[in-house]
Amino acid sequence: MMQDQINDYKYSVSLVTQGEHRFYTLTMQSEVLSNTCFISNRDENPVDGFQRLLNKDRAQKIADYIDNGLGTIPTAIILSAQKEAQFEITGGGKTIKFKNHPKAFLILDGQHRVYGFSLSKTSVRVPVVIYNGLSRRDETRIFIDINTQQKPVPNELLYDIKNLAEYEDNSELLLREIFDFFHSESTSYLIGLTSPAEKSRIKISRVTFNSAFITIIKNFGDKDSFEIYEICNSYIGAFYNGLKKGNIENHITNSTVFKSIISIFPHVAQRTKDKYSNYRMxxxxxILSPLFLKLKPAKISKPGLSYKELSNYLIDCLKTDFVL
Known part of the structure; x- marks a missing residue:
């Protein structure tokens, strides 16, 4: 990069042609991006804006990731040169020149990364793609194409490989180990009903499992993952057998049903401990027998989307008449 005047930048570039469009590729300092790029969003510009509002928490995470000294974000920021840039091609097509203006470039993709770079204390070189001469229609179409043609990595897969990247915190490590026991142990009542790395309509994904179990992990104190598995497996086995009497056991893999079953575990476990001093199936x-006497099968076969509503219903079914 060269800055031959206080308000001008020069960069060496490569010209790329794809279909009807031509664009330039280069690397640019993160602070230059911060000073020359802007976004257009529907909230602030309802007439022709098309991007969503920035999430400041997300941008701060990117800044922290860069500042820790280990972060690398090789994905290109995609920009569209605006009239304020006074974008010029020089040097036989191998150099670009533009003004240092806060609205020189409209961000088509990478707005949170640019915002994160602006919050970061560290200057980094960033891959950049620049389109020039686009109409607002073309900018909008490219934005739509980027956000519909690129398929994100499923959360299920990210959870499954976090341990390989050594990115897990203690709770994620514990949840992964518990899930893996349910997935692989021959004694598991969920054997064949779990999906570690993919979302499935007929199996319990790692994302569903984690979101259910994260609410009850604190109830296990310092128990290790296998102890938690054994207790929860006995509980799930008892619940599965109760559902089986109504021929609705297959619905245990429904995310609403599964989250509801796990969410009421503390209520059932407390009563089980008080009466039997153990956690056998x-x-x-x-303890669950009153629930299954009152449970309406349709509540499980057609559970809706609110696991909290179903949880409250299950807790009501657990209640028994008080006898002195």
Whole structure:
């Protein structure tokens, strides 16, 4: 990069042609991006804006990631040169020149990364793609294409490989180990019903499992992952057998049903401990028996989307008449 005047930047570039469009590729300092790029969003510019509002928390995470000294974000920022840039091609097509103006470039993709770079204390070189001469229609179409043609990595896969990247925190590590026991142990009542790396309509994904179990992990104190698995497997086994009596056991993999079953575990476990001083499956079954006497099968076969509503219903079914 050269800055031959206080308000001008020069960069060496490569010209790329794809279909009807031509664009320039280069690397640019993160602070230059911060000083010369802007976004257009529907909230601030309802007439012709098309991008969503920035999420400041997300941008701060990017800044922290860069500042820790280990972060690398090789994905290109995609820009469209505006009239304020006074964009010029020089040097036989191998150099570009533009003004240092806060609205020199409209961001078509990478707005949170640019915002994160602006919050970062560290200057980094960033891959950049620049389109020149686009109409607002073309800019909007490219924005739509970027956001519909690129398929994100499923959260299920990200959870599954986090341990390989050594990115897991303690709770994620614990949840992964518990899930893996349910997925692989021959004693598991969920054997064949779990999907570690993919979303599935007929299986419990790692994302569904984690979101259910994260609410009850604190109830296990310092128990290790296998102890938690054994207790929860006995509980799930008792619940599965209760559902089986109504021929609705296959619905245990429904995310609403599964989250509801796990969310009421503390209520059932407390009663089981108070009455039997153990967490065996037969003890759980005894405590759950009033629930299955009152449970309407349609509540499980057609659970809706609110696991909290179903949880409240299950807790009501657990209640028994008080006897002195």
């Amino acid at each position: 037969d003890s759980f079954s005894e």
